[in-house]
Amino acid sequence: MQSDNDNSEQLIRENLAFIHRRIAAACAASEREITAVKLLLATKTVPPEKIKIAIANGETLIGENKIQELKEKDAALAGLKLERHFIGHLQSNKVKDVLRYASCIQSVDRLAIAEALQKRLELESRQLDIMIQVNTSFEESKFGLHPDQVLHFVEAMKQFPLLHITGLMTIGLFDADPEKVRPSFRLLRTLRDEIVNNGLLPAAQCRELSMGMSGDLETAIAEGATIVRVGTAIFGKRSYPDSYYWNEQTA
Numbered sequence: 449m450q451s452d453n454d455n456s457e458q459l460i461r462e463n464l465a466f467i468h469r470r471i472a473a474a475c476a477a478s479e480r481e482i483t484a485v486k487l488l489l490a491t492k493t494v495p496p497e498k499i500k501i502a503i504a505n506g507e508t509l510i511g512e513n514k515i516q517e518l519k520e521k522d523a524a525l526a527g528l529k530l531e532r533h534f535i536g537h538l539q540s541n542k543v544k545d546v547l548r549y550a551s552c553i554q555s556v557d558r559l560a561i562a563e564a565l566q567k568r569l570e571l572e573s574r575q576l577d578i579m580i581q582v583n584t585s586f587e588e589s590k591f592g593l594h595p596d597q598v599l600h601f602v603e604a605m606k607q608f609p610l611l612h613i614t615g616l617m618t619i620g621l622f623d624a625d626p627e628k629v630r631p632s633f634r635l636l637r638t639l640r641d642e643i644v645n646n647g648l649l650p651a652a653q654c655r656e657l658s659m660g661m662s663g664d665l666e667t668a669i670a671e672g673a674t675i676v677r678v679g680t681a682i683f684g685k686r687s688y689p690d691s692y693y694w695n696e697q698t699a
């Protein structure tokens with residue numbers, strides 16, 4: 449057991465170093481500052497002991513897909529310098545819980561959830577950073593707003609002033625060929641530019657593009673990603689298929 453743990457500790461450190469080299473190389477290739485891209489650890493199914501290794505290694509941003517996992521890992525991660533985002537499908541009856549654990553919800557994709565958040569935030573007298581999740585791959589299995597609806601949605605979000613939109617998030621087409629994923633990322637960036645150019649939000653506010661994962665972060669960075677969300681390439685393969693997290697029936 450012990451040697452197994454030692455192994456995984458070293459492996460996580462090496463994987464993190466490799467990811468940071470990939471991010472640095474991608475930034476250099478597109479002449480972007482390395483500080484312009486943040487690494488979010490996608491920690492679904494990852495136990496707190498492994499997350500702690502990454503935190504001890506200097507990481508500060510994690511994303512969870514399930515309220516249950518946020519809850520279960522909370523005590524073990526208490527007191528650590530850590531920012532937690534919610535990146536999964538959110539149900540209205542979980543709004544109170546998500547607000548307890550996450551400082552940003554990247555996956556807002558319908559007005560009903562925005563309204564539920566606004567109501568709860570009014571009770572708690574506070575604001576919340578959110579991102580709008582867009583379905584840029586046009587696949588039915590993925591959550592997110594249809595790209596055609598994004599501008600209207602941002603307009604409609606003005607009725608929820610406690611929700612502070614910091615940018616857009618997408619998963620993108622799931623394909624081993626990064627060139628096939630590129631149009632998804634480009635679309636997200638175009639939508640962000642349209643939001644700003646139409647005067648719906650200031651550029652300084654609507655600045656985040658959360659896109660790019662283990663297999664395609666270089667392409668995402670080339671297309672303007674400011675947050676890449678990486679799980680597998682750091683913590684190894686998950687035993688659950690992603691459909692478990694990305695499918696409405698099991699969400």
Ligand SMILES: *Cc1c(COP(=O)(O)O)cnc(C)c1O
Pocket residue numbers: 490492513535536619661662663677678679680681690693
């Ligand atoms: C799991 C997950 C990721 C990370 O995917 P990997 O391929 O493991 O890097 C990113 N974003 C979301 C929303 C996820 O659910």
